[in-house]
Amino acid sequence: MEIVQVCPRYYPYMGGVEKHVREISSKLVEKGFRIKIFATDPYIKSKYTEENIDGILVKKFKSYAFQDTIYFSYPLLRALKKTRADIVHAHGYRALPMLEAALAKDTNKAKFIVTTHLGFSKMGKWLYKIYNPIFGKLILTKAEKIIIVSPVELEELPILKSFKEKLAIIPIGIKIPQIDMKQKLIKKNKLTLIYVGRIEKRKGIGLLVELMKKLDPGKFQLIIVGSGPYRNKLIQKIRENKLDNLSYKGKISDKELQKLLFNSELFISLSEYESHSVALTEAMSYGVVPIVTDVGGNKHIIDSSSGFLVRYPVNVDEIAKTLNLLSNQREIIRLKALKARKTVAEKYGIHKIVEQISTIYENAVINR
Structure with missing residues (x-):
């Protein structure tokens, strides 16, 4: 069975969607599926490029990008x-x-399969009021x-309920x-805190800086990993506040x-x-205890036995007190x-997830 996975970008660009597609694709190949990746790349000059990544043919097509979100x-x-693939799976x-x-x-x-991956969008919700009933419905x-x-995606995109x-x-x-x-x-x-993800304002990066100003450098250190538009502002704030406990x-x-x-x-x-949040589940798989806001899907991943849910909007003083x-x-x-x-091992192991996806593929082809 041949599957074409379609995603906005692909390795070495590695957002959450792209990482997911790469992980499931390599496991699907192990199960005997023939996989191709179709992605876009706004930086190539030719109409498309081809390369082999993880033993999989990856075709990247020239695209026009808006705010690194829409391609x-x-x-x-x-x-x-x-x-002429049996299935096109778009993400x-x-x-x-x-x-x-x-x-x-x-x-x-x-056969056309979709995985929504809603997450956060830089596009205003007003634009989706136009997009959803026309293109989304299509x-x-x-x-x-x-x-x-x-399950939170049902709240984020009500049209799904239809x-x-x-x-x-x-x-x-x-x-x-x-x-x-x-x-x-x-x-x-010392207790080591870590943040992994996009470096942008809506991720609460500025709040992390404020938090570290309130904590004893002899007891706590924070490591921030990732890239994004808030990078220069973050570096500036670290320097201005002389935060030796923030790296x-x-x-x-x-x-x-x-x-x-x-x-x-x-x-x-x-x-x-x-x-x-893939960053959240990956951290948990290493036995790293999460302290995350009670927004979106976070409350479906952790509870009081496995981490700490922080009420949003955030009270930095309360978090400092807890720490x-x-x-x-x-x-x-x-x-x-x-x-x-x-x-995480019980709910989110890659082998279990790939089994569920492959079953969907097989049922789709049977009904072709």
Whole structure:
């Protein structure tokens, strides 16, 4: 069975959608599926490029990009119309490649599957009031199956409720690392907090700086990992406040991130919205206890036994108070770390997720 995965961007650009597509694709190949990746790239000069990544053919098509969110590519649309794949699986409702895949369906005759990946959009909600009833309805009508990554997406996109018979909730899967939890949980003098994600204002990066100003550098350190438009502002704030207990690492390799997660006790994110945070579940898989806002899908991932949900809008003083208590109650961290890792292993292991996706593919082809 041949599957074309369609996503806005692809490796080495690695947002949450792109990482998900790469992970499931490599596992699907192991199960015997023939996979191709169709993505866009606003920086290439030719109509498209081809390369082999993880043993998979990846075609990137020249596109026009708006705010690094919306990608329109006419070469991609033409390629989708010509494909003879059994299934076209498009990812990212709020990026135009999914719409292009829907428009190509009547020509290529492939079964059309979508995974919405709603998350946060830089586009104003007013624009989606136009997009949803016209283009969104077209996408969802043409889809054989609609995969949402969290129940919260039903609230975020009410039009989904009109397509309940097509819906499947399949969260984003992650690899569960093999780590020595006894070694990890050895008590250290300082508690290490880590944030991994986009460096932008709506992710609460400024709040993290304010938080570290209130914490004793001898007891706490924060490591921030990622890139984004708030990067220069973050560096400026660190310098202005002379925060020796806050380290900005920027974009790092997977191996470096794995090492940082293993050596961190607490994952912190004060974001204004999350649909399904891969950074959160990956941190939990390393036994890193989450402290996250009670927004979007976060409350579907953790509870009081595996982490801390912080009410949004955030009260930085309250978080500082909680952290100071935790520095003297390490047993709480140990118990939550074990529970966090167990929760993720049971619910979000990549093999379990790929089994569910492959079943959807097989059923779609049977009904072809």
